[in-house]
Amino acid sequence: MTPLEHSLKAVSTQLVNMWKLVSSQLSNTREALLEFDKDLAREVIMKETRVNGAELNIDQDCENIFALQTPVAVDLRFVLAVLKINSNLERIGDIAEGIAKYIDKADTPFNSDLIKATNVVQMIDEGVSMLEITLNAFEDENTVLARSVFKMDDILDQINSEANENVIEFLKKHPEDINAALYILSMIRKLERVGDQVKNIAEEIIFYVEAK
Numbered sequence: 001m002t003p004l005e006h007s008l009k010a011v012s013t014q015l016v017n018m019w020k021l022v023s024s025q026l027s028n029t030r031e032a033l034l035e036f037d038k039d040l041a042r043e044v045i046m047k048e049t050r051v052n053g054a055e056l057n058i059d060q061d062c063e064n065i066f067a068l069q070t071p072v073a074v075d076l077r078f079v080l081a082v083l084k085i086n087s088n089l090e091r092i093g094d095i096a097e098g099i100a101k102y103i104d105k106a107d108t109p110f111n112s113d114l115i116k117a118t119n120v121v122q123m124i125d126e127g128v129s130m131l132e133i134t135l136n137a138f139e140d141e142n143t144v145l146a147r148s149v150f151k152m153d154d155i156l157d158q159i160n161s162e163a164n165e166n167v168i169e170f171l172k173k174h175p176e177d178i179n180a181a182l183y184i185l186s187m188i189r190k191l192e193r194v195g196d197q198v199k200n201i202a203e204e205i206i207f208y209v210e211a212k
Contacts, residue, residue: 004069008078011061015082015089016139018054022089023131025051025096026194030124032100033187036109044100051093058086074208081208085138088197088204092131095190095197102183110180117170118184119159120191126155127194134201141209146202156195163188 001009025044032041062083065071071079115121130149137146167181174181206212 007065014058018089019135022093025093026128029096029099032103038104041100041103045097048093048097055086055090077208081204084204085201088200092194092197095194098190099187111177114170117166120184120187123156123159123191126152130198134198137205143206143209146205149198149202153195153199156192160188160192
């Protein structure tokens, strides 16, 4: 294995580990929301520093590859894709942290009817699935798999577009839950952006593999 191949493999391993960390962060917001587990929410908040640290390390390693090993062709596309995917993953980590903060701020458990009416848990599940699919696509260099997340993002967009109406209908029956409803609405807005970030990741995988 050449020094460049060794460096590329190392940075790929770092990125995969960050991918899994960010995915677990998003998964943990689901459990924290459903169980109203503030300890878990605070754990998500604290772990965001690990996500940020991983992003910085990957950026530095990519910069070193550019400076010392001058990759070309597919290797160059790979490093460029890693840099952009790394940034997208960090932003998803920020979103998970933001959702956890809403859970931590809430005074009482979230009404199960509100959670059901807004489909917020479905959004989290779709986001986690999209992350897992793109991770597999990255590891297998599978652009067909990468492209499959574009349709999944439509689900997130649809839930987001219906969110205001669903929250209004819920509040007609439960006006006392306005604070919780606003937190859920804010979560939905953030989760819609998860879909956008994962689509960006899929596009980078396609760019790296197909040069498109």
